[in-house]
Amino acid sequence: MPRGLTRRGALAAAGAAALGSLAGCSGRGSERRFWDDPPSLDVDAVPREFDDSVPARPRIVPVGFEPEVAAAFADRVDRLLSPIPDPLTAERLPHGGFRGRIEAERAAAREALPGPDEPLVPLEAVKRYSTARDHAASAVGTWAGVTVEGDPGAVAPDVGAVRQRASETLDALPGPAADPLAGAAVYGPIERWYDEALRRTLVGSGSPADEANPIRAGKAVGDIERVQSYVEAGRYLGDRYAASLADPQPVAEPIRREMDRLGSAVGDRLRELHGEGIEDLRENPGPEAFVDERAVARDAPSADLLSSAVYRSFDGLWFDPVAVGDYEPDHPATGLTRTALVQTRLRAVDAVAARVEAGDTMFPDDAAAIGAARGAAVESAAALAESENPLARWLATQFLPLFAEQDDALAADERSALSAATAYAEYRWIEIVADEAGAVAESVATAIDS
Template sequence: MTRESPSRRGFLAGIATAGAGAVAGCSTSPLGGDGEGRRGEAASVPPDLVDAVEWPAAPFPATVPESFGADHESRARDLLAAVPADPSLPNAAVAAAIADDRERAAERTATEPSDPWPTEALSARRRARGEAATVRGAYRAATGVDDGSELAARRRAVREDRAALAADLEYRAPSTTAAALAYEPVESLLAACERHLRPTVRYPDDPVAAPFRAGDAVGDVERARAAATDAAGLRDAFRGSRDEPEPRWASLVAAADALDGSVRRTRAEVRRRTGDEAAPVDADLSGTVAQELAVASHRRAETAVGDVERASDAGHHAEAVAEAGTALAAIEARRWAVEGIEEGRYREPPSESSLRSAAERAREAVAEAVDGGDGLASRIALPAVTSLERTADAIDRGYADAGRTQARLRYVALYADAVPAATAFVRERLE
């Protein structure tokens, strides 16, 4: 594979050791000088361009009991069992809609999650459980049952349980790195629980007149309960897999604060060199792979920085650490993308040859980024892995545009190339 230039290695080393995101010197793109992108006769995307994506080792540093998913499935089945497959209701249209919703929910419940990480498989089970509760809530409302008071009581109970868990986290772990990896999904679930508890859909005063609104309200509380249950379960699964570890709250907070500052400084310095615009100024990029790459790299860097700010503002210290790693890698990928464009790359029409070259480069870069099974590297590399998977899905569905596909693959390679240095930088702040 094509390696990064000495100047690029120096920049990455600077991020990992300086701690302030300082940038020095220029670097060249690792993608070679093939230069692809200007609009011409449209190239078709080969259906076998992206093979099945191999996911890295899961970052959660403990075994997730299979019983967690089984409990969600059992709950979903029980909820659906209370709804007839062919409900008899005065309103035939409502009856038909509930029957259709029940069928879809049953199919989702019966579908084994294909997510490669256990924590993501749990997410699929929670979604199925939420849909089942929504169907049951709508059916009960349509039959004249008013669950408003009971739902309010359940919401209060879930809110109390969530608050107790959030207050008792302590981030106990054998190391600060382990704390970041173990408690990020816990924080994410607590945040999801809080979102579902907000009564954005109010249970109707007249459930019969608005059964689907009633169902949505019931489903939200069920999702909140499922998220709180998994948050406590993952916390206990991690802590139960070892002797009572020390609290890592103080060191995790310090690392999250330091990384937040590093992300801000790194973005400011890269913006100074690349500009604030999505595409490089004074460049004729219309209709090119370069334009797609410029816009995508800008959007992803800004989104990643926003995720760090959101996690920090919420006091989700483990999540802030993980998001800082992805933000540093995204900012670096943005810098490399702009520099490559300014050097004249990515401007010729995509071809089957250039598409295959980009796909191979992306696969190699991701494989190298996660080689060794390091959980922190796996977590920071996640955007590259999921982008590859979405690209493969778009190709399978026949929705892939050649230029956009090539730009996405080039971005995956750039991002994955930045993962090792970002991982090293984050680890140093944690240790």
């Protein structure tokens, strides 16, 4: 049996060691560890593929791109790439580094473009078109930087004008919606595009012509083009959504009120975790704050999962606009969705902690248990993705990508008890966090209706 440790012992070490502790390499010398003698598992019997399909990304925005608009986005990529010789030979550009960069960016642009029959929801289509335009602009910006007659600034939109368009668009959001929940889900991701552009992408950006290095100049052109693409796409989808409404409602104030209520609940939970005297609620208290003095299995996958889940939750608190403490996000749709995401994660961490306290190691009993755990995770994720609640569907978009890494690990040629146990624990996390997301989304709907 694994040796039990209490809150201030094993889980503090597990939080620091994370996946390394699962492998038994946290530097505790010759002291016996749980994974020195793990339970038996027939790794060869673990399935490499499964019958249950991961749910498709749910639709959040009920309107899409008209064919002519989609064609215009694709045509922009072609027009950006048109000045670059194809093929780009060594005779045309002897410098192999610059040539390779241009060719890689051009190929990435073409690969990112959605195919004509590719079933993409509108927000995913925006991401693909914007990524394609980013790569295409990076390619032509680099090409302009290495040619005698080239001018990277001439192939990029004016950065000041793009910054102004993004700011004006952001200030006008959220627009009218069918109801506050729909408005938060539709406008939250769009607000996020512009908020990130203004706070990160375009911070300190000047004219690409000021960059002496052609590759840096190309990247600057790509950044500006990507933001411009988001501005165009966001305005188009927002206007089309508003025009589709039979009874449009202003939703900014109810969204903000619910954001504040949810943020207050998150703040209360963080104060419980930190105790007295904390200066910043966003500080990570460590996984030990989530369990009491009952013994837990040391170095079990459940303890490792608890550590990584705590890290994810507090990473979001630092880098996302979450309504915690004295901070009130400027943009309510983004603030509500991101605060709901943090509350979901914290509730899921509490659920994992309860399993740790109960002695659940989250090590699969046998190979079949891994498939069963994945099936349960798919079922919970599908219920979230297919919910009538728009916030639930948005939350599903945050967790569905978690399947890919574990599915790939189990399909790999080289597998181990470690990789199989990690996948099993992560599938259980997806099930837990999807269930908690449904509860959070329902509570938000109830609060808004009350």
